[in-house]
Amino acid sequence: MATQSVELVDITKRFGGKLxxxxxxxxxxxxxxxxxxxxxxxxxxTTLRMLAGLESPESGRISVGxxxxxxxxxxxxVRPEHRDIGMVFQSYAIWPHxxxxxxxxxxxxxxxxxxxxxxxxxxxxxxxxxxxxxSQRSATALSGGQMQRVALARALVFDPALLxxxxxxxxxxxxxxxxxxxxLKKLQRETGLTSVYVTHDQAEAVELADRVIVMQGGKVVQVGAPEMLFRRPRSRFVAEFIATANVIDGKVEALLGEKTARIGTPCGTGLSATFEQPISIGQDVQVVVHPEDCVLSPASKNGAGYPARVIEQQYQGTSTRYLVDWNGTPFQVVALGTYSRLETGSAVHLAIDPACATIIPR
Ligand SMILES: Nc1ncnc2c1ncn2[C@@H]1O[C@H](COP(=O)(O)OP(=O)(O)OP(=O)(O)O)[C@@H](O)[C@H]1O
Ligand SMILES: [Mg+2]
Structure with missing residues (x-):
């Protein structure tokens, strides 16, 4: 059977009254x-099990192909064995004998x-x-990695519609x-099998996914290519779940263009940032900036960026994590490279590219 598309519409499930x-x-x-x-x-x-037919939803509809x-x-x-779906679980679920x-x-x-x-x-x-x-080895003689390969082979062998x-x-x-x-990624590319993969590990999600579905408390809160989750998180939850992020409270001061606005923050006015969700002047918002997207340089008369001061630094070998004081607000910056150039206590300039600062409505 050829691989198939999948659709879940308005699926709801309760366990003992709990949504x-x-x-x-x-x-x-x-x-x-x-x-x-x-x-x-x-x-x-639970969502995956409903797709496989191992649980039934209280409402909603699922179609495969x-x-x-x-x-x-x-x-x-339709019973699970008639859904033509290959599954691989955390527990290897292979027969040892x-x-x-x-x-x-x-x-x-x-x-x-x-x-x-x-x-x-x-x-x-x-x-x-x-x-x-x-092929003739006993399954008990295998390592964890090999057992998982066996489980994968068993899921693939009948040319499922879906993995x-x-x-x-x-x-x-x-x-x-x-x-x-x-x-796994290579294999999925080669076989071209429609795949739905569940994880709580963001690194795994980013590397594997064409698209990531972020769930929180039973709800889908964002859907997008991995890059969009980093660059344009729709909520503080997504921003902080996917990676370490600076989140600054602010108020919209001016709309500068179709996608950019100036945000007043406790760190000083005039932080230019990008928005995807509609905002209006005076609205309370938050601005998300990842530490890796900022640049620190030693303070100088015509240096570009906001004045700040280094309060802590943590050398990490191939990068240095700085904590700076930006007008009373602690702010993290990660600088790549094997040497750390900025002294604790030194005055610096903090440059933030507006394209890398995302506004989320509060
Ligand atoms: N068979 C069940 N009976 C009662 N409650 C259940 C059952 N299965 C799951 N739950 C509850 O439903 C909620 C969602 O569980 P689920 O296993 O789908 O979470 P998950 O996102 O896969 O979490 P994890 O990352 O820990 O695997 C949890 O609160 C869990 O305790
Ligand atoms: Mg789970």
């Missing part, structure tokens, strides 16, 4: 890699495929996940996690 998924809408294009990102308990796994698989209002519910081959062959045996065809398909998919030559992942790498150590993340 855990709240009117979630989500569209995934054919061949797209979408990551659902959010803190623990925000409803990511335009075909409705769940429709709460009409009582439609079976060989690698038999673990991967399982979904094909269930589908009553011919022996020859099974052998060919399993060999192909084991090669794809880097386990060629391991779902629930934190598949979080039981592995950091090095292996980073390595497998790269491989």
């Amino acid at each position: 855990v998924v709240d009117s979630v809408c989500l569209e995934v294009d054919q061949g797209e890699f979408v990551v659902i990102l959010g803190p623990s308990g925000c409803g990511k796994t 335009g075909k409705i698989v769940t429709d709460a209002a009409r009582g439609v519910f 079976l060989t690698v081959f038999e673990n991967v062959a399982f979904p094909l045996r269930v589908r009553r495929m011919a022996k020859r065809e099974i052998e060919a398909k399993v060999a192909k998919v084991l090669a794809l996940v880097g386990l060629a030559g391991e 779902l992942f629930d934190e598949p790498l979080s039981n592995l150590d950091l090095k292996l996690r980073e390595h497998l993340r790269g491989e």
Whole structure:
């Protein structure tokens, strides 16, 4: 079966009266890699399980490839085994008493495929996940990384319409996690399989996703390409969840152009910043600036930027994290490079590119 698009419309789920998924809408294009990102308990796994047919929503509709698989209002519910979906979980969920081959062959045996065809398909998919030559090993003899490759092979082997992942790498150590993340992305590109991947790890989301869906408290709060989450967060929550950010309170003083405004802040008037969401003069807002997007230079007579003072610095090898006092407001700046040039206590200029300062309504 060819890979398919997915649509969730207004999906709501309660557990014991508690709303855990709240009117979630989500569209995934054919061949797209979408990551659902959010803190623990925000409803990511529950959303994924409803897509797989392992939970049923109290309201809403789910379709795969335009075909409705769940429709709460009409009582439609296609069972998980008929949804043609491959899943990889955090726990490897492979059978320890079976060989690698038999673990991967399982979904094909269930589908009553011919022996020859099974052998060919399993060999192909084991090669794809880097386990060629391991097919006769016992699954118990495998490392965590290898077990996860087996789980992936088993999810891929029946050419699913859709692949779902629930934190598949979080039981592995950091090095292996980073390595497998790269491989997974490559594999998804090669197979072109529509994929929905759940994680609370923003680094994973950024590297894997074509588009990230950020969830908070059961709701989707932002959808966008990874770069847009950094550059144009729609809320303080998203800005701070995705990375360390400076968030400054302010008031809109003037609209300077179609997308830029001047914001009055406790740090002094006249911070130019960019907005995406509509704002008006006098409105209370916040400005988000990532520490890596600012430049500090030693104060000089014609230096560009806002006057500030270094109050703390933390040398990190290939970068230095500075805390500066900007007119009474603490503000973080990260400077790349293996030497730190600015002394604690020294007067500096802080330059902020308006394109890298994002206004969010309060
Ligand atoms: N079967 C269940 N019965 C009762 N409550 C549940 C059940 N499954 C999940 N919950 C609750 O629903 C909420 C959302 O859980 P979910 O597992 O979807 O979160 P998550 O975003 O995947 O979190 P994590 O990052 O910790 O995996 C949580 O408060 C959880 O305790
Ligand atoms: Mg979860």
